[in-house]
Amino acid sequence: MRMSLTRRMALRAAGALFGGALAVGSFGAQAQETIKVGVLHSLSGTMAISETTLKDVMLMLIEEQNKKGGLLGKKLEAVVVDPASNWPLFAEKARELIAKDKVAATFGCWTSVSRKSVLPVFKELNSILFYPVQYEGEESERNVFYTGAAPNQQAIPAVDYLMKEEKVQRWVLAGTDYVYPRTTNKILEAYLKAKGVAPEDIMINYTPFGHSDWQTIVSDIKKFGSAGKKTAVVSTINGDANVPFYKELGNQGVAAKDIPVVAFSVGEEELAGVDTKPLLGHLAAWNYFQSIKTPENDAFIAKWKAFTKNPKRVTNDPMEAHVVGFQMWVKAVEKAGTTDADKVIDALPGIEAPNLTGGVSKMLPNHHITKPVFIGEIKGDGQFDVVWKTKDLVPGDAWTDFLPGSRELEADWVTLKCGNYNTVTKKCG
Amino acid sequence: MKRLLRLIGAFLLLALSSALAPAAAQGEGSIAGFAADDYSETDKALGALAASARPDAPAIVEALRDGRLLASPSTKLVVYKDAKGATLDAATGLPAAAAPADLAPVRLNNRLRRSVDAALGSLTLMSSDPARRLAAAQSAFKARDANALPALEAALAKESDARIQRELAAARAAILAAKADAPEAQRIAAVDTLRDRGDQDARTALAVVVANSQGALKATADEALRHVDSGLALWANAQNVWYGLSLGSVLLLAAIGLAITFGVMGVINMAHGEMVMLGAYTTFVVQEWIRAHNPALFDVSLLIALPLAFVVTGAVGVLIERTVIRFLYGRALETLLATWGVSLILQQAVRTWFGANNREVGAPSWMSGSFELGGLSITYGRMWIVVFTIGVFFALQLVLRATPFGLRMRAVTQNRRMASAMGIDTNRIDALAFGLGSGIAGVAGVALSQIDNVSPNLGQSYIIDSFMVVVFGGVGNLWGTLVAALTLGVANKFLEPFVGAVLGKIALLVFIILFIQKRPRGMFALKGRAVEA
Incomplete structure (x- = not known):
């Protein structure tokens, strides 16, 4: 009996101690409360090839910010989820991030379809998404900040370059069969026709995702190019299909000096899997290239290589978009003094952050940012040599001026509080 | 008015400075133009060099083309590396003394590359x-x-x-x-x-x-153009047949291993594509090793990779058979799910090990470029893949028809119990047959690494096509697989120019669905007891 009593007491004492420890533990946790940042990029499946890098870059940026003392006196904490290249899963994971993990902002998505899939979630739960990839435009949402290029920051300048510098008169618009290439090509077709290009001088071609047999299409391009007029290919071919496409171009001897190919989805990362010697001189249009020499960029590349512990790792355009977007978010949170979504959304337009190419990008009222546009030629080492750039930063235009139905629309979340204000009917929506 | 004046002033200043710059450059000889790091200056320097009667002009232009012409913007020194690796001063043709720190290759753009070619053309x-x-x-x-x-x-x-x-x-x-x-x-x-x-x-x-x-000339040229076009159209058909054969051989190569594991053994092997991927990664590893240790072997890297890929993927195949599949014979649905799981595991394993990015597998020199055969343009890479596929196909036939192993394997597929009663170790034959099918998939991976991405997703893009080929050709019949692959390849290439790649693929799938409705066992159905096995 005594024994059992003491045992019970001992147990109780132990329980109290344990409980105390728990309480102390939770006090400790409260003292170290963090601001959570969601990272919503595919780490498996088809898109892992492009998106894994962006997850890594976010981790690096957050680690760096924490070294600087965090944000609002708190540490940042990355919450990484894997939507596995599965579009409905993107929405589920986004919900999990916002509702369960209570993230202050999310950096994520690559394909337009994944962005469209998470949109309703961000609207419903009123949170912030930073989207870092060049896209087809025709969208401006209150909860989304587009740090990648709109068509007027990539496609249109590239076509202008080919027209002026290479005197191109015949155009092949080749793309993968999904929303980004189709919309971009629609815009480009309208633009080219407005510039006086005859319909028979435009060839449009779509291929399935992951297309690997390019023999017929490359020989069609050769044939199309033998009409005696300078011909160029504008490629919106997506990721994986590019390697076999470029290999076939190289093998069939389509050299850049005869028929240049300008690509919108091929960057340093994609070329890391290709022998680029036969591709010398083919072009890409982006808002950032690893080869651009600025002190900011050199420092970033060095940090990135140290962070990934891989001296061969390359940097690319969507990474820079995350760098700029993350800085803008940090500044906006500091300006608002809180991570509350509504206040940060209101604080973001007008925020400026230095980009890696020597300029200062600004968040615009339409939730797009200003960016420089560069045209680069592929070099033998898988890097790009910048052959042309815009004089100033180009403001991103959410609604293109070259399509009917889109021309009249305007996005302005500061004065109009509307993402698709019709300037003709003077109505929102 | 004031602004206008200022503008004119600025313009004059600009004109003056640009007028002075070439004069300064000319003072040091046209070669210094290469050091200006400006495309139009490079073009001028190139023009002057091509027009000069210098005997080493072709060598310098070639160096420019190949990125061996180096210039230092600060000292205006221009040097080039000749074929022997010696560094020569481009202005004098004498060996260069000191190399400044900012020596960098002279940059070219497409316009300049055209000029270089033209200059080189007239010089050589x-x-x-x-x-x-x-x-x-x-x-x-x-x-x-x-x-x-x-x-x-x-x-x-x-x-x-x-x-x-x-x-x-x-x-x-x-x-x-x-x-x-x-x-x-x-x-x-x-x-x-x-x-x-x-x-x-x-x-x-x-x-x-x-x-x-205009006039007579235009009429003659017009007629000539039509004549050339009709000739080219004829060749275009021949070209389509070649493209079709080449696509067909790729399909066959991807499907041939599956014809063993699925066709002969009856295992719905969803991990087949991953075997192809492992073969491609083996090639990558071999090439990396060669690049690091013995670059001279690069041209035979694929030949070295072939047996290795066979052994690696064959071993993985045997392992999968022993640990998973042998418990599931006769349970088609479970096999499908289990091998699907295995395929995901293999994909993610490769992704973790090698990274999600594409890996670079280079083409040996004998597989690069193309040659003309009449009006046909045939790329070496595709040609060797066709040859290789035919080789693999007949080698496999030989193994199945003329070796004791092949005999036993056929015996086991035809009647497992009887074969067992005759003293054949059916377990061992199953494992080896699965290993053979997987090994062939690996060998296919070596060839496919030449035309496709080497990424963890490589296999996924081939698995559906492979099943399509095997089912269409008739399960269990290697010749059926051959005919099916070539038929689908050629049909696809004849459809593509008319309806585009997307619709072409859809049309073929619809055709196969209808065909399977009519002939569920494919083109060449096996008859007799083998069907029940």
Whole structure:
């Protein structure tokens, strides 16, 4: 009996101690409360090839910010989820991030379809998404900040370059069969026709995702190019299909000096899997290239290589978009003094952050940012040599001026509080 | 007004400075233009170099083309590395003394690359090496630069090699036909030369003439263009057949391993694509090792990778069979799910090990480029894949028909119990057969690494096509697989020009669905007892 009593007491004492420890533990946790940042990029499946890098870059940026003392006196904490290249899963994971993990902002998505899939979630739960990839435009949402290029920051300048510098008169618009290439090509077709290009001088071609047999299409391009007029290919071919496409171009001897190919989805990362010697001189249009020499960029590349512990790792355009977007978010949170979504959304337009190419990008009222546009030629080492750039930063235009139905629309979340204000009917929506 | 004045002032200043800059550059000799790091300065320097009678001009232009011409913007020193690796001062042709720190290759853009080719063409037209003369004549034909006409005519007069003569004549004709101030008779004769040539480059040249001429010349050129077009259309059909065969051989190569594991053994093997991927990654590892340790072996890297890929994927196949599949024989649905799981595991394992990015597998020199066969343009890579596929196919037939292992394997597939009663270790045969199928998939991966991405997703893009081929051809029949692959390849390539790649693929799938409705066992159905097995 005594024994059992003491045992019970001992147990109780132990329980109290344990409980105390728990309480102390939770006090400790409260003292170290963090601001959570969601990272919503595919780490498996088809898109892992492009998106894994962006997850890594976010981790690096957050680690760096924490070294600087965090944000609002708190540490940042990355919450990484894997939507596995599965579009409905993107929405589920986004919900999990916002509702369960209570993230202050999310950096994520690559394909337009994944962005469209998470949109309703961000609207419903009123949170912030930073989207870092060049896209087809025709969208401006209150909860989304587009740090990648709109068509007027990539496609249109590239076509202008080919027209002026290479005197191109015949155009092949080749793309993968999904929303980004189709919309971009629609815009480009309208633009080219407005510039006086005859319909028979435009060839449009779509291929399935992951297309690997390019023999017929490359020989069609050769044939199309033998009409005696300078011909160029504008490629919106997506990721994986590019390697076999470029290999076939190289093998069939389509050299850049005869028929240049300008690509919108091929960057340093994609070329890391290709022998680029036969591709010398083919072009890409982006808002950032690893080869651009600025002190900011050199420092970033060095940090990135140290962070990934891989001296061969390359940097690319969507990474820079995350760098700029993350800085803008940090500044906006500091300006608002809180991570509350509504206040940060209101604080973001007008925020400026230095980009890696020597300029200062600004968040615009339409939730797009200003960016420089560069045209680069592929070099033998898988890097790009910048052959042309815009004089100033180009403001991103959410609604293109070259399509009917889109021309009249305007996005302005500061004065109009509307993402698709019709300037003709003077109505929102 | 004030702004206008300031503008004019700025403009004058700009004009003055740009007028001074070339003068300064000329003071140091045209070669220094390469050090300006400005495309138009490089172009001027190139023009001056090509016009100069310097004997080392071709060497310097070639160095420029290959990125061996280095310039230092600060000291205006321009040097080039010759073929032996020696560094020479481009201004004097003497060995360069000291190398400044900011020495970097002179940059080129597409416009300059065209100028370089034109310059090199006119500089090497008189070269003593026939191969270089031929290349020069061909590039002159493509460039159609009117300024090259005198050099071409001089070269044509001296040329003795018939093939080079033909190229030179074509180049001359292409220029003359488009030359507005040439006599009309000469131009018509030139058009005729192009008409007889009849290839795609001749078509381009003719199209230019048609667009910029009138009267008799236009009529002749128009007729010639139509003639060339009809010739090209004929060749286009032949080309389609070749593309079809080449696509078919890729399909066959991907499907042939599956014809063993699925076709002969009856295992719905969803991990088949991943075996192809492992084969491709084996090639990558071999090439990495060769790059690091013995670059001289690069051209035979694929030959080294072939047996290794077979062993690696074969071993993985045996492992999968022993640990997973052997418990699931006769349970088709469970096998499907289990192998699907295995495929995901393998994919993610490779992704973790090698990273999600594409890996670079280079093409050995004998697999790069293309050659012309009549009006056909055949790429070496595709040609070797066709040859290789045929080789693999017949080697497999040989193994199945002429070896004791093949005999036992066929015995086990036809009647497992009877084979077992005859003393065949059926477990062992199952494992080996699965290993053989997987090994062949790995070998296919070596070849496919040449035309596709080497990424963890490589296998996924082939698995559906492979099943399609095996089912269409008739399960359990290797010849059926061969015929099915080639039929689908050729049909796809004939559909593609008319309906596009997306619709073409859909049309083929619809066709196969209808075909399977009519003949559920595929084109060549096995008859008799084997069917029940």
